[in-house]
Ligand SMILES: [Fe+2]
């Protein structure tokens with residue numbers, strides 16, 4: 001195990017465990033030994049801050065992930081309570097699980113989780129936070145299994161799907177909480193450190209040796225998209241396993257429906273705004289489900305009508321400004337002489353064009369300016385909901401593009417990066433501004 005990435009205890013993972021151990025009983029299920037056989041934490045011993053140094057200084061004989069355990073009963077009973085709440089809720093998870101009629105099966109799956117130490121630890125670790133991350137693993141599991149059931153997956157496949165969904169973000173536990181707690185506001189350079197979490201998760205699960213390779217692969221692929229715009233490997237189409245594709249859809253549904261308003265309509269917009277990013281079969285299924293939903297409340301309090309109007313104007317202005325920047329760059333001497341740089345510019349233009357066309361296809365850019373305020377009035381909930389959701393998705397796609405360009409330009413000489421950097425900065429800055437409904441200055 002000395003070559004293993006798990007031989008050295010990851011400091012961020014350990015810190016989270018020690019924090020958890022301050023209010024939960026996290027104990028050694030077996031002797032935790034270094035590679036020479038020296039016991040660092042005896043079987044039955046409780047993890048505490050006192051073990052920190054020993055665990056960080058020695059290479060371990062067996063991964064810590066395999067040796068520690070938490071009070072299963074409490075974790076499983078919490079998860080069951082949360083499932084019961086989700087089943088009753090107006091979240092995407094609640095709607096899907098009721099439609100699939102698989103609440104009882106999910107409750108049995110959760111009972112079975114008691115046997116999986118890493119899942120129990122992960123659930124306990126992520127259960128303590130607030131906001132999006134809180135319950136995210138459980139919600140993902142509910143959405144993925146419900147979707148799998150609706151798509152007639154066999155029971156064995158559903159069990160694997162539950163495991164993969166419960167562990168899909170396990171890699172984030174090995175990254176500094178300074179980054180993971182503010183993932184929405186990271187610069188492209190900071191985000192690069194988060195973008196490897198699918199790879200870390202894959203390595204951890206593979207090295208533990210107890211997981212079905214299909215589960216490990218799906219964890220690796222949960223941010224890939226079939227048009228090749230995902231990460232970490234920019235896989236496309238059938239390069240992504242069917243479980244990876246389903247997890248990618250699940251992740252998008254959970255993230256989108258977390259924000260505001262009608263959760264299935266919100267998820268539908270997120271999945272369809274850019275054509276061919278997600279498998280057509282799954283997207284169509286969700287649209288079919290949407291047509292059976294009551295029209296519901298059109299709560300769009302993420303942005304006021306005034307903010308939505310400003311953000312919409314800002315987005316039009318920004319895309320136009322970026323297009324102009326790219327046109328000007330075509331004349332740059334380095335772009336003309338350096339093939340990799342020219343290819344990067346072509347890639348950016350192509351992706352920006354896709355985003356622009358997606359925005360135009362919503363029809364918002366053909367709204368007469370003098371009517372926009374009326375259509376976005378506070379009492380026109382449905383319209384405001386749609387506009388806010390579209391702005392949110394377009395802004396998010398611009399930020400994803402900024403991050404992707406940053407990664408693609410990373411290996412280039414600094415003079416070449418300096419040519420592209422203003423585009424990245426502008427794209428990233430504007431996406432953040434749009435998400436807060438602020439007007440843009442494109443001067
Ligand atoms: Fe993730």
Ligand SMILES: [Fe+2]
Pocket residue numbers: 136140168169251
């Ligand atoms: Fe996730």
